[in-house]
Amino acid sequence: MTDTAAMTVGDLIAALSVHDPAAPVRFATQPGHPMEHVLDRVVCTPDDAESDGTTPTDPPVVWIGVGEQIGYLPASAADALRWS
Template structure:
C-alpha cells in the first residue's frame, strides 16, 4: 500500500486487512514526528450507537475506531514502512 492510498470506507479497511492472518496483532500508528503505537479500543457506529433521545437518526452512519492504550514507540521498521522518518 502506498502513502497515497486512503482507507475511507469499511470495505477499504476490510480489503486492506484481508491479506493478513486474522490472528495477527493490530495496532494504530500515530504522530509521524514522534511515532507511537496504540491498541484499538472500540469500534462504534453513529448515529446507531449514539446515546438515544428518542429522535430517529437522520445523519448517515459513520464507523469510528477508538484508540486504546498507548503501547510505546513505533518500531523503526514500521515507521520506515509508513514512510515516516525517525
C-alpha cells in the same frame, strides 16, 4: 486509494484481508514522534450525532477508538507508513 481520500469500511476490510487474522492490530499515531497504541472499541454513529437531542441527518460513520499507548512505533513500521 490516495492519502487524502477517506477510507471506507470496505477499504479497511480489503486492506486487512491479506494479513493473518490472528495477527495483533495496532494503531500508529504522531508521524513526527511515532507511537503505537492498541485498538479499543469500534462503534458507528451518524457523522453529525450530538448529545444535545438534535436529530442526526448525516450518514453513519464507523469510529475506531484508540486504547492504551504501548510505546514507540518500531522504525520498520514508521518506514512502511512513509513517516521517516
